[in-house]
Amino acid sequence: MEFLYLVPIALALGAAGLGAFMWSLKSGQYEDLDGAAERILFDDDDRPA
Amino acid sequence: MSCCAAGSELLAIGTQAQNQANEVLLASRAIGDGIHQTHLSVPGIHCGGCIQKIEKALGDLRGVERARVNLSTKRVAIDWHSDSAPPPLIETLDALGYESHLHDTIADRKDRAPGELVRSLAVAGFAASNIMLLSVSIWSGADPDTRNVFHWLSALIALPAVAYSGRIFFRSAWSALRHGHTNMDVPISIGVLLAVGMSLYETFERAPHAYFDASVSLLFFLLIGRALDHLMQDRAREAIKGLARLAARGALVVEPSGTRTYLPVDEIRPGMTILLAAGERVPVDLRVMRGRSEIDCSLVSGESLPQPVAEGAVLQAGTLNLAAPLTTVALAAATDSFLAEMIRMMESAEAGRSVYRRVADRAARLYAPMVHLTALLTFAGWMIATGDAHRALTIAIAVLIITCPCALGLAVPMVQVVAARLLFERGIMVKGGAALERLAEIDTVVFDKTGTLSLGEPQLVGSHSIELDKLAQAAAIAAHSRHPYSRALTAVGSALFGQRIELTDIAEHPGSGLEARAEGQIYRLGRPQWALADGAGVSPERRTGRVVLTKNGRLEAMFDFDDRLRTGVRDAVKDLIDRGIAVEILSGDQEDPVRQLALSLGVPYVGRVSPAGKVSHVASLAASGRKVLMVGDGLNDAPALAAAHASMAPASAADVSRNAADLVFLRESLVAVPQAVAIARRAGRLAGQNLWLAVGYNAIAVPIAILGLATPLVAAVAMSTSSVLVVANALRLRQPRQAARSPDTAGTGALVQQLS
Numbered sequence: 001m002e003f004l005y006l007v008p009i010a011l012a013l014g015a016a017g018l019g020a021f022m023w024s025l026k027s028g029q030y031e032d033l034d035g036a037a038e039r040i041l042f043d044d045d046d047r048p049a
Numbered sequence: 050m051s052c053c054a055a056g057s058e059l060l061a062i063g064t065q066a067q068n069q070a071n072e073v074l075l076a077s078r079a080i081g082d083g084i085h086q087t088h089l090s091v092p093g094i095h096c097g098g099c100i101q102k103i104e105k106a107l108g109d110l111r112g113v114e115r116a117r118v119n120l121s122t123k124r125v126a127i128d129w130h131s132d133s134a135p136p137p138l139i140e141t142l143d144a145l146g147y148e149s150h151l152h153d154t155i156a157d158r159k160d161r162a163p164g165e166l167v168r169s170l171a172v173a174g175f176a177a178s179n180i181m182l183l184s185v186s187i188w189s190g191a192d193p194d195t196r197n198v199f200h201w202l203s204a205l206i207a208l209p210a211v212a213y214s215g216r217i218f219f220r221s222a223w224s225a226l227r228h229g230h231t232n233m234d235v236p237i238s239i240g241v242l243l244a245v246g247m248s249l250y251e252t253f254e255r256a257p258h259a260y261f262d263a264s265v266s267l268l269f270f271l272l273i274g275r276a277l278d279h280l281m282q283d284r285a286r287e288a289i290k291g292l293a294r295l296a297a298r299g300a301l302v303v304e305p306s307g308t309r310t311y312l313p314v315d316e317i318r319p320g321m322t323i324l325l326a327a328g329e330r331v332p333v334d335l336r337v338m339r340g341r342s343e344i345d346c347s348l349v350s351g352e353s354l355p356q357p358v359a360e361g362a363v364l365q366a367g368t369l370n371l372a373a374p375l376t377t378v379a380l381a382a383a384t385d386s387f388l389a390e391m392i393r394m395m396e397s398a399e400a401g402r403s404v405y406r407r408v409a410d411r412a413a414r415l416y417a418p419m420v421h422l423t424a425l426l427t428f429a430g431w432m433i434a435t436g437d438a439h440r441a442l443t444i445a446i447a448v449l450i451i452t453c454p455c456a457l458g459l460a461v462p463m464v465q466v467v468a469a470r471l472l473f474e475r476g477i478m479v480k481g482g483a484a485l486e487r488l489a490e491i492d493t494v495v496f497d498k499t500g501t502l503s504l505g506e507p508q509l510v511g512s513h514s515i516e517l518d519k520l521a522q523a524a525a526i527a528a529h530s531r532h533p534y535s536r537a538l539t540a541v542g543s544a545l546f547g548q549r550i551e552l553t554d555i556a557e558h559p560g561s562g563l564e565a566r567a568e569g570q571i572y573r574l575g576r577p578q579w580a581l582a583d584g585a586g587v588s589p590e591r592r593t594g595r596v597v598l599t600k601n602g603r604l605e606a607m608f609d610f611d612d613r614l615r616t617g618v619r620d621a622v623k624d625l626i627d628r629g630i631a632v633e634i635l636s637g638d639q640e641d642p643v644r645q646l647a648l649s650l651g652v653p654y655v656g657r658v659s660p661a662g663k664v665s666h667v668a669s670l671a672a673s674g675r676k677v678l679m680v681g682d683g684l685n686d687a688p689a690l691a692a693a694h695a696s697m698a699p700a701s702a703a704d705v706s707r708n709a710a711d712l713v714f715l716r717e718s719l720v721a722v723p724q725a726v727a728i729a730r731r732a733g734r735l736a737g738q739n740l741w742l743a744v745g746y747n748a749i750a751v752p753i754a755i756l757g758l759a760t761p762l763v764a765a766v767a768m769s770t771s772s773v774l775v776v777a778n779a780l781r782l783r784q785p786r787q788a789a790r791s792p793d794t795a796g797t798g799a800l801v802q803q804l805s
Contacts, residue, residue: 004195004198007183010182022168025167031119032119032121033121035120035121038097038120039100041097
């Protein structure tokens with residue numbers, strides 16, 4: 001039972017991952033996957049649409 | 050004469066630019082703060098360099114707030130200030146060398162299902178993995194206290210996850226039940242809800258078995274199937290929407306007061322005077338009041354040669370004005386025009402076609418009652434045998450969980466996604482799984498001629514027998530015209546412009562040809578009757594289009610044009626016949642060209658068929674028990690495309706036809722047709738295998754569950770293995786077993802390798 005504190009940590013990490021995915025989905029980072037691969041090579045400052 | 054013609058040319062160009070700006074305005078959408086957004090589809094975008102070039106050029110235009118390229122969808126979104134006229138977006142892209150088309154923003158953004166599916170999938174995945182982790186420690190022998198804490202934790206994760214991710218299934222199951230029938234989602238919903246309910250009860254009772262892991266991972270697997278199905282349809286829909294639109298969006302109307310306004314097609318009323326520039330599509334049915342020109346009817350009637358028109362001629366909506374501006378009067382509103390009539394015919398043809406039930410739905414109709422009956426019988430059996438209601442219910446629910454159509458839900462979509470991907474690599478877009486299933490069943494292919502077997506654009510024939518300097522001379526003159534024959538000449542001759550040929554006083558005589566002066570001589574390029582000094586004696590109109598080049602009325606050279614065949618026509622037809630598929634040609638063009646082509650291919654044909662005739666021909670084939678694949682591109686094919694069991698259209702097809710077709714092929718080669726059939730047939734076979742695999746899984750798992758041996762561990766292992774098995778089998782479709790047979794493996798194979 002002394003390792004039970006790991007359970008909430010695991011859940012929190014999982015939830016953080018889920019949250020990050022939802023955020024990236026919402027902020028349009030999957031709108032143009034091919035474009036993102038090319039844009040990383042541009043020098044000018046660029047953010048997702 | 051010549052100065053007058055030059056003036057009208059200028060007018061035509063000016064009007065066209067104006068019309069383009071108006072079209073941009075009509076297709077844009079206000080997004081607030083005085084900013085309009087326009088979407089352009091630019092098929093030529095293919096690399097990072099394109100992105101930078103286009104964004105820079107468009108961003109530097111006056112009035113443009115922002116331009117953003119999307120490389121995946123090959124589209125540009127432009128925000129511009131609406132206080133000024135629309136910026137010259139299309140012209141700018143043209144100057145950069147990119148062809149672009151306006152993209153309707155209004156029609157988009159309707160379907161929000163994919164986003165919801167992906168979010169549900171993410172939540173189910175998160176919940177399933179975490180509950181599984183907890184379950185593994187339970188299975189490996191946690192003591193009762195720990196087990197109970199873990200069950201509570203699982204419940205805490207599972208309940209919101211099932212509520213969120215499961216609603217897609219619950220909604221669909223509910224609406225099916227309310228209408229008194231059942232679908233695959235009914236057993237899924239009942240199984241998941243009962244499993245969660247029972248597990249909650251077990252958790253309260255501190256019992257050893259809870260099925261939270263099974264119910265959530267079930268949702269996860271099923272959502273994968275659903276999401277794949279949707280992504281496939283979306284991708285095809287996007288790709289097809291990005292193609293050129295061929296219908297007119299509006300027209301330049303001259304009001305009685307003399308002012309000119311650009312009106313959307315819907316607002317055009319009969320009796321309005323319309324200026325039709327060269328190169329414009331006819332918006333509604335029109336009658337020519339002034340001017341002479343030539344009309345390209347290939348998309349509308351299948352006629353392959355340009356038709357001369359003069360005062361009094363009637364133009365059908367959808368035809369293309371080739372040569373010179375025309376002053377016309379509208380005969381009908383858009384809703385009464387030829388195009389609208391075709392759409393109405395298409396709808397009635399579609400309604401007449403028997404409703405197609407997808408394979409998975411057919412399986413579900415058998416499956417759902419059987420599952421429920423088995424569960425009920427299990428419950429009854431255990432009740433009679435032991436009299437223990439709790440135990441009987443637990444085992445009956447375990448049966449429901451284990452029979453939940455996890456593999457069945459993946460069996461068909463997985464194969465179809467792989468098939469759609471294979472087709473996509475060959476430049477073929479499928480509109481959905483149902484289309485693929487229908488395509489696998491066909492036994493007859495009916496081809497349209499113009500635009501489908503042929504390209505619908507003329508090509509110079511026998512160019513090697515023409516003296517080069519004369520060809521160059523003709524090409525130099527032809528470069529000043531947009532007529533299809535001129536373009537064909539320019540295409541062949543432009544490579545030969547060795548020394549620059551000085552031309553002056555160039556004039557286009559619509560319906561006749563071009564006249565130009567060089568070194569004091571008068572050259573004419575056009576119809577023999579007009580160009581030759583003694584042209585009146587020439588016998589009129591041959592089958593192929595013939596154009597002559599004359600110097601001061603004397604013959605210099607003769608050019609014959611013919612409609613060019615698509616590449617791979619012969620191979621495609623032979624391949625289809627080898628597969629045991631009957632092939633026919635059904636064309637609206639004149640009898641003669643259709644017969645020549647049909648004879649050379651060795652297939653039966655019918656010429657001069659009306660759009661209604663095409664539909665009734667397809668319907669009569671269907672009535673005699675044949676499953677017809679219709680391949681066509683014209684407006685006149687659209688009703689037949691909708692009537693056929695399955696349908697295919699080239700990317701160059703009219704908008705309506707492209708939307709009616711189940712599949713659209715983007716490459717020029719007709720080999721796409723047998724390729725699509727072959728892949729669809731193999732996909733059909735594999736989907737069948739997968740369904741049998743799922744049945745076999747049930748044959749093993751159900752007895753175990755009925756005997757009361759299906760612990761959560763057994764359920765989890767059984768479900769996962771069956772799903773993995775089905776997915777692995779679907780991936781076998783990628784093996785190029787039959788590709789070696791297809792005639793153009795060299796070309797396509799190499800291209801596929803480059804793509805992937």
